[in-house]
Amino acid sequence: AGLGLEDAALLRDRCFVGGHWMEADDGRRFEIRNPADGSLVATVPDLGRAEVRRAIEAANAAWPQWRASTGKQRAAILRKWADLMAAHREDLARLLTAEQGKPLKEARGEIDYAMSFLEWFSEEAKRIYGDTIPAPHGDQRIVVIKQPIGVSAAITPWNFPSAMITRKAGAALAAGSPMVVKPAEQTPLSALALAVLAERAGLPAGLFSVVTSSSPQEVGAELTGNSIVRKVSFTGSTAVGKILMRQCADTVKRVSLELGGNAPFIVFDDADLDAAVEGLIASKFRNAGQTCVCANRIYVQSGIYADFAARLAVRVKAMRVGAGTDPEVDQGPLIDEAAMRKVETHLGDARAKGAAVAAGGSRHALGGTFFEPTVLTGVSDDMLIASEETFGPVAPLFSFEDEAEVIARANATPFGLCSYFYGRDIGRVWRVAEALESGIVGVNTGIISTDVAPFGGIKESGLGREGSKYGVEDYLEVKYICLAGL
Ligand code: ADP
Numbered sequence: 001a002g003l004g005l006e007d008a009a010l011l012r013d014r015c016f017v018g019g020h021w022m023e024a025d026d027g028r029r030f031e032i033r034n035p036a037d038g039s040l041v042a043t044v045p046d047l048g049r050a051e052v053r054r055a056i057e058a059a060n061a062a063w064p065q066w067r068a069s070t071g072k073q074r075a076a077i078l079r080k081w082a083d084l085m086a087a088h089r090e091d092l093a094r095l096l097t098a099e100q101g102k103p104l105k106e107a108r109g110e111i112d113y114a115m116s117f118l119e120w121f122s123e124e125a126k127r128i129y130g131d132t133i134p135a136p137h138g139d140q141r142i143v144v145i146k147q148p149i150g151v152s153a154a155i156t157p158w159n160f161p162s163a164m165i166t167r168k169a170g171a172a173l174a175a176g177s178p179m180v181v182k183p184a185e186q187t188p189l190s191a192l193a194l195a196v197l198a199e200r201a202g203l204p205a206g207l208f209s210v211v212t213s214s215s216p217q218e219v220g221a222e223l224t225g226n227s228i229v230r231k232v233s234f235t236g237s238t239a240v241g242k243i244l245m246r247q248c249a250d251t252v253k254r255v256s257l258e259l260g261g262n263a264p265f266i267v268f269d270d271a272d273l274d275a276a277v278e279g280l281i282a283s284k285f286r287n288a289g290q291t292c293v294c295a296n297r298i299y300v301q302s303g304i305y306a307d308f309a310a311r312l313a314v315r316v317k318a319m320r321v322g323a324g325t326d327p328e329v330d331q332g333p334l335i336d337e338a339a340m341r342k343v344e345t346h347l348g349d350a351r352a353k354g355a356a357v358a359a360g361g362s363r364h365a366l367g368g369t370f371f372e373p374t375v376l377t378g379v380s381d382d383m384l385i386a387s388e389e390t391f392g393p394v395a396p397l398f399s400f401e402d403e404a405e406v407i408a409r410a411n412a413t414p415f416g417l418c419s420y421f422y423g424r425d426i427g428r429v430w431r432v433a434e435a436l437e438s439g440i441v442g443v444n445t446g447i448i449s450t451d452v453a454p455f456g457g458i459k460e461s462g463l464g465r466e467g468s469k470y471g472v473e474d475y476l477e478v479k480y481i482c483l484a485g486l
Contacts, residue, residue, distance in 0.1 A: 018058025019205020062206030148176030256464030261417030268423030277445030
């Protein structure tokens with residue numbers, strides 16, 4: 001498809017089910033389009049429930065052997081998979097940009113990030129430790145072992161088409177559990193490329209399947225309803241997460257949810273302002289504002305507000321917008337027209353209620369789904385942008401007076417994924433980090449994602465943690481063995 005891949009086999013147009021590359025039973029396919037220009041990148045099979053059921057059954061059939069393997073054996077395969085990702089980094093990044101739109105430098109960053117989870121969990125596979133507990137009776141011994149949860153399912157979003165899969169599949173496979181992945185309908189090609197590499201790495205058939213479909217409800221109903229599946233891990237919108245959690249109730253599946261955020265980003269008056277501007281740009285405009293940890297509400301202390309806004313506007317006006325394949329570009333297109341409309345709705349509402357545009361503010365002259373990186377000043381809590389995630393390149397600046405006030409405002413949301421703040425006073429740093437209601441807090445940084453630390457939210461932002469030593473726990477069951485009559 002003119003992507004110029006070194007290894008053309010990484011662009012797959014079939015699904016990977018139970019170790020076979022297959023079409024939909026009825027032969028139906030759907031289109032993947034490049035958000036930068038609307039061009040057709042590929043078509044992929046449009047699976048229904050029957051094929052998904054086969055993927056689940058294949059996973060279940062493959063499970064006993066995988067469960068019985070040693071951590072060292074699982075580690076070797078995951079490590080090989082990671083190494084293959086590293087070897088094909090450039091092709092994987094090109095594929096990602098073609099279907100998702102993010103600038104190539106960000107796509108390369110995502111491939112590195114995605115690879116890091118396979119590497120990390122290959123190491124963790126050897127460290128599935130249990131526990132021994134002093135028993136209440138002398139003739140007893142109490143031992144706790146951890147066992148793989150079994151067949152798991154992942155439903156993943158379009159904004160990180162590669163990393164959201166390895167972060168789940170790496171943990172599941174390290175724990176000894178197979179996984180069936182349903183990638184977002186906008187970005188299945190990165191998922192299929194991962195399957196190509198999993199197969200090359202020698203992962204036994206059935207342990208990792210990728211089911212593509214344009215009917216997420218239908219596939220979701222099978223993944224959540226099938227009693228073989230013991231765990232569903234979802235990254236996406238809060239609305240869909242709640243539906244899946246309800247659907248999982250009937251068979252009491254374990255769920256991990258990584259849902260929307262509404263991240264506050266606080267700049268205190270003792271902050272290094274230039275560092276805060278850079279941190280904000282990194283957090284706010286990554287992937288054109290389309291990440292769940294993007295700063296959404298920027299609170300700037302009143303004494304430095306004007307200075308901070310001016311410095312930010314200068315930097316944002318200098319950002320270059322264009323197709324992700326252009327190496328000079330800082331911001332690619334938004335994913336689709338619906339995303340554009342949400343940004344416009346938030347902007348229109350804010351302006352109607354008195355906010356001023358300090359940079360950007362409109363659709364970009366390039367047309368399509370390109371939007372200008374935007375800074376808003378004079379933003380207040382009654383505006384839509386204060387309570388909803390924009391998921392676009394708009395930085396709204398709120399003003400605040402003191403610490404207690406800003407903590408209350410930052411926490412006045414049902415979401416709790418990530419918070420950021422800049423400040424130097426060590427007492428305040430601890431107080432604020434502990435007071436913010438979120439699973440992640442970035443202090444004097446706008447970038448918090450790493451394989452070694454636990455990623456996840458509280459409140460309506462989700463359940464469970466991914467990555468780190470905690471991530472593997474989500475795919476393990478605890479078994480207590482009481483050995484008596486010694
Ligand atoms: P977004 O609005 O960012 O696209 P979604 O939550 O709609 O976020 O999508 C995230 C993932 O959830 C995608 O893989 C999508 O196909 C899937 N999805 C959407 N609706 C459902 C549903 N009703 N059941 C199962 N999966 C769904």
